[in-house]
Amino acid sequence: MKLFEASGLSKRFGAQVVLQDITLSFEEGQLNGIMGPNGAGKTTCFNVLTGRYKPDRGRVTFAGEDITGLSPREIARKGVSRSFQIMNLFDSYTALDNVLVATPHVRKQGFNPWRDLGADDTAQQLAAAILERVGLKGKERTLASSLSYGERRALEIGVALAAEPRMLFLDEPTAGLGAEGTARLMELVKELKRQLTIVIIEHDMNFLFKLADQISVIHWGQVITQGTPDALKQNEWVRRSNLGALA
Structure with a gap:
């Protein structure tokens, strides 16, 4: 089809x-x-x-x-989700938070950079599962800016996947x-x-x-x-x- x-x-x-x-x-x-x-x-x-x-x-x-x-x-x-040739990540956010802000669960509440994303267990578990899916298990608390280039590429795909x-x-x-x-x-x-x-x-x-x-x-x-x-x-x-x- x-x-x-x-x-x-x-x-x-x-x-x-x-x-x-x-x-x-x-x-x-x-x-x-x-x-x-x-x-x-x-x-x-x-x-x-x-x-x-x-x-x-x-x-x-x-x-x-x-x-x-x-x-x-x-x-x-x-x-429909997409990644970009030039990466588009929040460098001052952790890998987990980069994924969190892209999930429908968080977006429905409206994006607020001052919200305590760590207080939302459901969204946290979903984001952690996505990071594991793209090979970034154990990197949840690492700042995006501190990831290797290949890990940042994987994270960008994870952000795209977060939109389900x-x-x-x-x-x-x-x-x-x-x-x-x-x-x-x-x-x-x-x-x-x-x-x-x-x-x-x-x-x-x-x-x-x-x-x-x-x-x-x-x-x-x-x-x-x-x-x-x-x-x-x-x-x-x-x-x-x-x-x-x-x-």
């Missing part, structure tokens, strides 16, 4: 056309990849799909509901990670794939080709080809490009 669909999306900034007639669909329960060279429009596409930018034309639906033009917060409430999403968008999750950190992240994403529909923009083609069920290639602001990793490895354009060499 198509859980998330985008049809005819276009976006320009001034005179520059960044996206042109983008059509994508993501099956429930699959991991979908988006790849392309730098400047191809991948991140802008992500931002349109998740509500950060409103498309100039086109339509986006989630679970059959039109979400075109809704704010990121409204889209998140419907079950049905679908997760990950923007360049391996950026800045070494081989060991990338391997740990791959195991985490494999586990999440069993429970969520996932879409990943990724520059590490080896990482993406090992995980994805389907991949869409964006170039010049357009989807130029789509298919399974094996099919794309045989695609003539992908093979001739630097993407083919990386894959």
Whole structure:
């Protein structure tokens, strides 16, 4: 079943056309990849799909509901979470508190930075379980600023999971990670794939080709080809490009 669909999306900034007639669909329960060279429009596409930018034309639906033009917060409430290429964490908060403030349980009460989050046992237990899920058990009381780079990446995914999403968008999750950190992240994403529909923009083609069920290639602001990793490895354009060499 198509859980998330985008049809005819276009976006320009001034005179520059960044996206042109983008059509994508993501099956429930699959991991979908988006790849392309730098400047191809991948991140802008992500931002349109998740509500950060409103498309100039086109339509986006989630679970059959039109979400075109809704704010990121409204889209998140419907079950779509995302991470960012540049991490977005509260560095002066502990890992546990970063997750706590993203849970529906806390958000329903309204965000208040002076609230004693430690007094809410239900939310505490939920946040601790999420940290364990992303491999950060034992780091609950560690400030986000004191975590290693790889741990901060895992925490950002934990914050996205705290919203209890049905679908997760990950923007360049391996950026800045070494081989060991990338391997740990791959195991985490494999586990999440069993429970969520996932879409990943990724520059590490080896990482993406090992995980994805389907991949869409964006170039010049357009989807130029789509298919399974094996099919794309045989695609003539992908093979001739630097993407083919990386894959």
